[in-house]
Amino acid sequence: MFRKILIANRGEIALRILRACRVLGAEAVVAYSEADRESLAVQLADEAICIGPADAKRSYLSAAAMISAALITGCDAIHPGYGFLSEDESFAEVVAAHGMTFIGPPGAVLERFASKSSTRQLLAAHGLPTIPGSDGMLRDEMHALSEAERIGYPVLIKPSAGGGGKGMRMVRTPRELESVLRVCRSEAKAAFGDDSLYLEKWLDENRHVEIQVVVDRYGHGVHLGERDCSVQRRHQKIIEEAPTPALSEAARTELAELAVAAVVAAGYENVGTLEFLVDAEGRFYFIEINCRIQVEHPVTEMLTGIDMVATQIRIAAGEPLGFSQPDVTFSGHAIEFRINAEDPAHDFRPGAGIVERYHAPGGPGVRVDSHLYSGYDVPPYYDSLLGKVIVWGPDRASAIARSRVALDELVIDGLTTNVSIHQAMLLNETFLEGRMTTNLLDRVGSAAFLAAAARS
Amino acid sequence: MSDQPPLETRVVEAAAAQEPIERSAAARSADHAAIAGSIDELLPALIAKLGATGLAELEIREDALRVRLRRPPEGAVPHDRRAGDRARGDRARGAAPSGGGSHGPGLTPVGPGRDGRDGREARGGDGRDHARPDQVRDVATSPAVGIYHPRAEAHAGSRVRSGDRLGSVDVLGVPQEVVAPRDGLIGASLVEPGDAVEYGQELVVIEFASAATEGAAAAGPPPAADH
Numbered sequence: 290m291f292r293k294i295l296i297a298n299r300g301e302i303a304l305r306i307l308r309a310c311r312v313l314g315a316e317a318v319v320a321y322s323e324a325d326r327e328s329l330a331v332q333l334a335d336e337a338i339c340i341g342p343a344d345a346k347r348s349y350l351s352a353a354a355m356i357s358a359a360l361i362t363g364c365d366a367i368h369p370g371y372g373f374l375s376e377d378e379s380f381a382e383v384v385a386a387h388g389m390t391f392i393g394p395p396g397a398v399l400e401r402f403a404s405k406s407s408t409r410q411l412l413a414a415h416g417l418p419t420i421p422g423s424d425g426m427l428r429d430e431m432h433a434l435s436e437a438e439r440i441g442y443p444v445l446i447k448p449s450a451g452g453g454g455k456g457m458r459m460v461r462t463p464r465e466l467e468s469v470l471r472v473c474r475s476e477a478k479a480a481f482g483d484d485s486l487y488l489e490k491w492l493d494e495n496r497h498v499e500i501q502v503v504v505d506r507y508g509h510g511v512h513l514g515e516r517d518c519s520v521q522r523r524h525q526k527i528i529e530e531a532p533t534p535a536l537s538e539a540a541r542t543e544l545a546e547l548a549v550a551a552v553v554a555a556g557y558e559n560v561g562t563l564e565f566l567v568d569a570e571g572r573f574y575f576i577e578i579n580c581r582i583q584v585e586h587p588v589t590e591m592l593t594g595i596d597m598v599a600t601q602i603r604i605a606a607g608e609p610l611g612f613s614q615p616d617v618t619f620s621g622h623a624i625e626f627r628i629n630a631e632d633p634a635h636d637f638r639p640g641a642g643i644v645e646r647y648h649a650p651g652g653p654g655v656r657v658d659s660h661l662y663s664g665y666d667v668p669p670y671y672d673s674l675l676g677k678v679i680v681w682g683p684d685r686a687s688a689i690a691r692s693r694v695a696l697d698e699l700v701i702d703g704l705t706t707n708v709s710i711h712q713a714m715l716l717n718e719t720f721l722e723g724r725m726t727t728n729l730l731d732r733v734g735s736a737a738f739l740a741a742a743a744r745s
Numbered sequence: 746m747s748d749q750p751p752l753e754t755r756v757v758e759a760a761a762a763q764e765p766i767e768r769s770a771a772a773r774s775a776d777h778a779a780i781a782g783s784i785d786e787l788l789p790a791l792i793a794k795l796g797a798t799g800l801a802e803l804e805i806r807e808d809a810l811r812v813r814l815r816r817p818p819e820g821a822v823p824h825d826r827r828a829g830d831r832a833r834g835d836r837a838r839g840a841a842p843s844g845g846g847s848h849g850p851g852l853t854p855v856g857p858g859r860d861g862r863d864g865r866e867a868r869g870g871d872g873r874d875h876a877r878p879d880q881v882r883d884v885a886t887s888p889a890v891g892i893y894h895p896r897a898e899a900h901a902g903s904r905v906r907s908g909d910r911l912g913s914v915d916v917l918g919v920p921q922e923v924v925a926p927r928d929g930l931i932g933a934s935l936v937e938p939g940d941a942v943e944y945g946q947e948l949v950v951i952e953f954a955s956a957a958t959e960g961a962a963a964a965g966p967p968p969a970a971d972h
Contacts, residue, residue, distance in 0.1 A: 340944055
């Protein structure tokens, strides 16, 4: 096991990693930017080190600053969390070159899965059904138009280097494709420094179901079931739950077993998530793999009782997994609500400012992962996630009932949050019946959801 | 610590930029003396004014002289705080309920270093001036996280100009310059050569003398540091 781990992230995940380090008996150093001096992770850490200014490019995205901080504080491993440097294979390699361990897949593995299109080819070769898409990257407009014609409209334009829904556009006609292609390229270039784009068939009514896998260095892998992340706003997940209401238990098991077999065969290592689209008929298509711990990992922790961050750290340290598929049992139903500093009444405009009063809900099955405290000044420089309310119940109906109570109890004064959207969702018939599709919130509009909730 | 956080005082800009660059040493030292004189008159009044109000920042312009006083949030490194400030109108951070001073001692961020030394203690806890209005000081801070190496020439008592290199912070073999934030005399070093330092950490005190010595020194020997 590692002696001392640098936490190269911020917000709720920095706190989550700090807790895992303590459970494992490893010391932890929280690396923070100047804007996060008052953050909870910094306050609770045994040791914290300022690595740069608020600008993430010079702090949380600076490989040199992170590695320098880890070296001078005597760390032997770096945990990148999610976002920032978490899937940067060159960062993972430089960490290793400095004699430390990157907590995640090794650089070579990250590199193998770095490109979405070649990952789809690789995992298709290992038995995963993939969604019809363009043959490699789009070379030019002519190539894009002919590929879209072959796949059939509507198609989704996706940046190869992307993540989190950034830079994606759905187009229904060749004319639309022509007009947004250039915009997508420049957006991808600006956001990821890489303007490679590819096309994917767009399924109008689809669900997003992802499989959590854990694979140790010795090729021993298990799946930890699936999560349904179909409640999305502009391709950003806002509610995740497990098990998915979309598939039968047999179908879920089949998908999960297929997924873990494919990644083990393809040489994956550490925790990972395989994202699938599931169409109205229950057919599933592999979309992409996320080579990191995910925001929604607590949903799986609630169902399985497995500490995923601790498991991730143990595997990176070279320990064998220590359990097999039959040891993994799933109990009840869990739902996670992402609490964001966004204003649903104003097009989800992100906000920042002082949390005048904070109260986290409690009670049976209720878990809150958040870095908020009363008096905390939320900086405006980073993403708007304030925390996650995760609610477990023996079945979906009781998880929903507990969720209503928990969200009503949550107090975050001083900031506008998206809690009202969650509360509206918990009154929405489509959600209650487990029939949410990824485009529903955008198609119907969040205002309609809020208004319907206000009437009931 | 008093109820009010200490005031940070800095002459942000004290040069008439429109004037020709080529000027005699005498003209320059006259300017310096005039500026120092204004500061002598202005600062005590301004500090009193800022202290009496709940304002976080006060700026005065008089001809070519511009003086800005800022009350740093408690617990912050004052020099770099401006980068972290937000243009959010009238928010008076000092009055906000998030005062860092309300946390218990166990909740203080800890600085870097294998010896486990507290970062704030390393800064001496009194890195800021103790408000003798005629004696002002500033501190050169670290531009990066890494290992600090002072320049051999930059020893205590040397005269430096704003922007002069005092040393460097080594980040994975790449040196990042530590520069003097203002004209003055190199004072105490707050860290040892070879120490691990974090971003924004206070490294070297720059004393800028009282008006009398400033005026006299301006006519004295040239700065020790090269340009």
